[in-house]
Amino acid sequence: MISSILLKEWLKLKYLFAGVLVLNIGVCLKIYFDIRGLILSEHPEMIWYEAIHLHNVFFKDFMFFPLVTGLVLAAAQFVPEIIRRRMRISLHLPLHRDLLILLSVVTGLFFFMVAVGISVVLVYSTMRSWFPLEVSMTVLTTMGPWILAGILGYLGGMAVLLEPLKTRKVFLTIVFSVIISVMYMGVGYGWMSPAMPYLVWLVPLFLFCVFNSGQRFQQRGA
């Protein structure tokens, strides 16, 4: 049963996942060449000053890519389901609706973490090539809010796509957009680190929005 759901999700995701993976790796390569060019053209003191005192994040080009990845994966999984209301097929399967949605979310988030995780490793390796460990480690804390924005974008995308009522779609879009925009409010290395543990624990709550939209999708004519 679970393997059947995983098969279905993989078939929907595979091409767009490959696309976002290439896109993520592409931006990581751009970051590598940008930093390499900077190192070769500037004095080391100047680069140090830019990074530590001016909080210039050398990999900020990556900022919106987790969000794009989350939105693309949500669309890849759920646009085929809502076109001609095909999700009715899955909703009739002998499987609880919330478990069906949860398995879809887990699959989507797995592929999201693979794409974004590879990018984090590549950006960290780039930074580690020229910067000390302490500065390189801030890749994780700096990218944290962006990754969280990607997860929220994924869950928000699913909730909005499944929601049958237009007014609720607009409401959900506004709510998720506001929360996601919070993740991009600050600048600098690890600027949101103190709040991150609390924000991470809040993420499962947003899963209920998806369950709620799924329930409403089913009971309003699916």
Next chain:
Amino acid sequence: MNVIEVHNLSHHYNGKTVYQDLSFTVPQGSICGLLGKNGQGKTTLVNILMGFLKPSGGRCLVLGESSHSLSPDVRKRIGLLHEGHQAYEFMTIAQTEKFYRGFYPDWNADIFYSLVNKMGLPHRHKVGSMSCGQRSQVVLGVIMAQNPDLLILDDYSMGLDAGYRRLFLDVLHDFAAMEGKTIFVTSHIVQDLEQLVDTIFFLDQGRITRTGLTEFLGSFKKYVFHSNSQVVPIEDEIIKGVERRRDQFTVYSYRDQDTVTEQLSRQGVEVRDLHRADMTLEDGFIGLMGKY
């Protein structure tokens, strides 16, 4: 035992009443056809029965459970054909079989492939690049391989040519012959249902009428006559439906020939050569429900 029980069902859509106090039952082992003109709520009723719509009022039980909260165990016993032969178009034939196999303990891959192989397509052929008829075969294969106790088919004939419709009927006949299997079907091709169902539900303006097929075809009658008179028959308690082609009139009634002749004379209609004609289910449907 009733497989479907509907009690005092009410449903409203955009302020319009679709049903009010609708009640009917479908006994186990019966083959029921739900007939109604377009827009009378046949698909809405199927959606309510399958839990895809919550009714405004009343109670719907399917295999003993409330239709809007069917458990996975009960859904496992229902084969559902969605309107338009819904299927996952990004899957191939083989992937479709693999996908469904995981959900049904009684899954019979031989039945699935015996139906699908009739098309002569390779198993790696994508469902999305099939014709409507070919896709209907895949969906039929999926439903039959589940070995369900109750089959609900929402307009199975939509988009199918005569060959595929006949193929569907053949499979449904074999299914119906099995012990205790129940079929609840809607179709806009009424004459196909004549070859399949034993019970008919007429859905009209929020009301439902149940009758046996043989009983209906025996009691509802089609009369044909010629007339040059300017007075056209009017529908009333005796005359249930009227059709006209030039000087030939067809009237439908539950009453005998003498009563109908008398009533037409009472209406001032000049009647020539009135006689009872053979009536198909489609004739009866038009006679009872009207053309539009």
